[in-house]
Amino acid sequence: xxxxxxxxxxxxxxxxxxxxxxxxxxxxxxxxxxxxxxxxxxxxxxxxxxxxxxxxxxxxxxxxxxxxxxxxxxxxxxxxxxxxxxxxxxxxxxxxxxxxxxxxxxxxxxxxxxxxxxxxxxxxxxxxxxxxxxxxxxxxxxxxxxxxxxxxxxxxxxxxxxxxxxxxxxxxxxxxxxxxxxxxxxxxxxxxxxxxxxxxxxxxxxxxxxxxxxxxxxxxxxxxxxxxxxxxxxxxxxxxxxxxxxx
Amino acid sequence: xxxxxxxxxxxxxxxxxxxxxxxxxxxxxxxxxxxxxxxxxxxxxxxxxxxxxxxxxxxxxxxxxxxxxxxxxxxxxxxxxxxxxxxxxxxxxxxxxxxxxxxxxxxxxxxxxxxxxxxxxxxxxxxxxxxxxxxxxxxxxxxxxxxxxxxxxxxxxxxxxxxxxxxxxxxxxxxxxxxxxxxxxxxxxxxxxxxxxxxxxxxxxxxxxxxxxxxxxxxxxxx
Amino acid sequence: xxxxxxxxxxxxxxxxxxxxxxxxxxxxxxxxxxxxxxxxxxxxxxxxxxxxxxxxxxxxxxxxxxxxxxxxxxxxxxxxxxxxxxxxxxxxxxxxxxxxxxxxxxxxxxxxxxxxxxxxxxxxxxxxxxxxxxxxxxxxxxxxxxxxxxxxxxxxxxxxxxxxxxxxxxxxxxxxxxxxxxxxxxxxxxxxxxxxxxxxxxxxxxxxxxxxxxxxxxxxxxxxxx
Numbered sequence: 001x002x003x004x005x006x007x008x009x010x011x012x013x014x015x016x017x018x019x020x021x022x023x024x025x026x027x028x029x030x031x032x033x034x035x036x037x038x039x040x041x042x043x044x045x046x047x048x049x050x051x052x053x054x055x056x057x058x059x060x061x062x063x064x065x066x067x068x069x070x071x072x073x074x075x076x077x078x079x080x081x082x083x084x085x086x087x088x089x090x091x092x093x094x095x096x097x098x099x100x101x102x103x104x105x106x107x108x109x110x111x112x113x114x115x116x117x118x119x120x121x122x123x124x125x126x127x128x129x130x131x132x133x134x135x136x137x138x139x140x141x142x143x144x145x146x147x148x149x150x151x152x153x154x155x156x157x158x159x160x161x162x163x164x165x166x167x168x169x170x171x172x173x174x175x176x177x178x179x180x181x182x183x184x185x186x187x188x189x190x191x192x193x194x195x196x197x198x199x200x201x202x203x204x205x206x207x208x209x210x211x212x213x214x215x216x217x218x219x220x221x222x223x224x225x226x227x228x229x230x231x232x233x234x235x236x237x238x239x240x241x242x243x244x245x246x247x
Numbered sequence: 248x249x250x251x252x253x254x255x256x257x258x259x260x261x262x263x264x265x266x267x268x269x270x271x272x273x274x275x276x277x278x279x280x281x282x283x284x285x286x287x288x289x290x291x292x293x294x295x296x297x298x299x300x301x302x303x304x305x306x307x308x309x310x311x312x313x314x315x316x317x318x319x320x321x322x323x324x325x326x327x328x329x330x331x332x333x334x335x336x337x338x339x340x341x342x343x344x345x346x347x348x349x350x351x352x353x354x355x356x357x358x359x360x361x362x363x364x365x366x367x368x369x370x371x372x373x374x375x376x377x378x379x380x381x382x383x384x385x386x387x388x389x390x391x392x393x394x395x396x397x398x399x400x401x402x403x404x405x406x407x408x409x410x411x412x413x414x415x416x417x418x419x420x421x422x423x424x425x426x427x428x429x430x431x432x433x434x435x436x437x438x439x440x441x442x443x444x445x446x447x448x449x450x451x452x453x454x455x456x457x458x459x460x461x462x463x464x465x466x467x468x469x470x
Numbered sequence: 471x472x473x474x475x476x477x478x479x480x481x482x483x484x485x486x487x488x489x490x491x492x493x494x495x496x497x498x499x500x501x502x503x504x505x506x507x508x509x510x511x512x513x514x515x516x517x518x519x520x521x522x523x524x525x526x527x528x529x530x531x532x533x534x535x536x537x538x539x540x541x542x543x544x545x546x547x548x549x550x551x552x553x554x555x556x557x558x559x560x561x562x563x564x565x566x567x568x569x570x571x572x573x574x575x576x577x578x579x580x581x582x583x584x585x586x587x588x589x590x591x592x593x594x595x596x597x598x599x600x601x602x603x604x605x606x607x608x609x610x611x612x613x614x615x616x617x618x619x620x621x622x623x624x625x626x627x628x629x630x631x632x633x634x635x636x637x638x639x640x641x642x643x644x645x646x647x648x649x650x651x652x653x654x655x656x657x658x659x660x661x662x663x664x665x666x667x668x669x670x671x672x673x674x675x676x677x678x679x680x681x682x683x684x685x686x687x688x689x690x691x692x693x694x695x696x
Contacts, residue, residue, distance in 0.1 A: 334481070428548075
């Protein structure tokens, strides 16, 4: 690994009651790297992602994000989260604000920009995702693909050091997936560090530096996509790849 | 503290007033047994009337319902009890309460039941009628059961309100629980009978409030 | 006198009405003040309680649920009478106005807290997560993201409940508050004619009728969207 890690998660455990969702996961993400996480549902991949910005509190483990101890009590978690952008499966746009309002809100409230500056920056973020003309539309007036791009703009506008994508295209109709993936490719080319949980193998093939395969709360295999897919070492990965082919 | 206990939680005073309180409780149960079925029956009748395709009928029902939503039930009761005798209509306490509650509660029940009937898909009527069921059978066996289930929280909530509202009968000298407790309080100069009455209402209605809380928090989420 | 004339003479006697118009107008003003106080303090307390409940403290939530249950289960008139006739035993003599205000404000707070809380619960968890993931604090998220959505859902049941409870100002007549009903009732006994009651009922309709119509409009506009 050439550059310093932006995320360094060590021995992450997470249990919900008796259920072990993460069972000692390590994840190191270097600057400008795109890590792609695959695995069957219930493998813990979304939970891992949500631990990285502390939407879930790990039961034990250490996470350093952008040089800061994520799990420490004295860490200003809100300041840290601003530098770790997150995009959700269900978009989660604020339905009572326009696209522009959605993007500008945290710029005003968290970054502390004045209204005009926040809106200017929000407009350029919307332009980046190809939605400059939809600034005044409410989420209910946008297609799923457009909503997800607004959600990406909302995260990008805060100029995060790393972006987490939690199945960003799973809730979309097939014909709308392409527009979202294009925006993600564009971010990637701009040098954004990204961790992506997704089933979009085409995207992984084109953009991922490294693929992680998770199952049962552990990382089973990891490496460049061709190695993993060309010569899977574990039965579980082989089974998972077969299940993908069937679809 | 001692003063508080002796004047609000005085068991001896309550015990001495037990006959009054028991009689009051019995009368309150009687009022409930009259007011709730009367309101429900009147409400159902109004809701069914509003099913007519005649627009003016539905408008009249809406005006009727809004009238009683705007008028305090106590004003209605006092009007019936104090006002109607001037027109030669002397109903007495129980009769006045029955009439006032019929007018007031049926308006609320009608609104709820109408919303319930509206929530049953048109196809249910059509399916039942096409299988040869009469209109009355369709209503009673197919539509109303679904309608009631769909608005159950509102029905329970309104019933809770009707039960609590029976306490206003004390104003027209109906010897129900609050009236009797107030009698005992004024004789003993001790508030404990009133506290006892409050506790009796609490014991009677707490299960209903809990049930309601559980029904209400099962709200539909929007995503 | 024919039946119709008797009816007019009894219930719509303009001479009697004119005589008692000033006192009922005074009752109207007092009722408006009482209603405004109940609504303002009841809803403010409800919002405060709902926010406290969202903090997730078990002890706090339990205490709030207890308060809510208590004031939902006991008839307001019982509480008003209890305060008015009971508190003098402890050396306080609150006026009937204060007793009615306090009780109805607490009852409204109890009901409204439940409605607002149900609204907060119905806002999807993803809204919290999205807001927090951009670095917004708990309170900013609650105030600017969750509450606007929760209140939008709550507004129709909230207006209906507010009207139903605020109408309880008439209960003040039992504890010597000179509101509309008390003034009208006094008018009936002085004049031996029920027309003041008609006027009182009309005064209540003037006060709450517009609120009911407003509630209807809100109901149509902000209906639950499934």
